[in-house]
Amino acid sequence: MKKKSGVWNQTIERLELYKLQSVTVKQPFWYKKRDLYNVVFHTAGGDLAYRALPAEILKEMNYSLYKIETSTKAWM
Secondary structure (H helix, E strand, O other): OEEEEOOOOOEEEEOOHHHOOEEEEEOOHHHOOOOEEEEEEEEOOEEEEEEEEEOHHHHHHHHHHHHHHHOOOOOO
């Protein structure tokens, strides 16, 4: 998973899904009407936050978490 940010100074953050430790999903009350969510991925190296994601992403994330749990790849 990749996250790009910045206009002049572009930053690219990369997240290896098999190194994922936990996920936090929050929905502020002003996002409810548009069905948007904030998602934070937690790893040992730090957090990677995504803001204002649509609800469809939660279904894809659920499948990704399943694949992580069933993976035999070592994360350390």
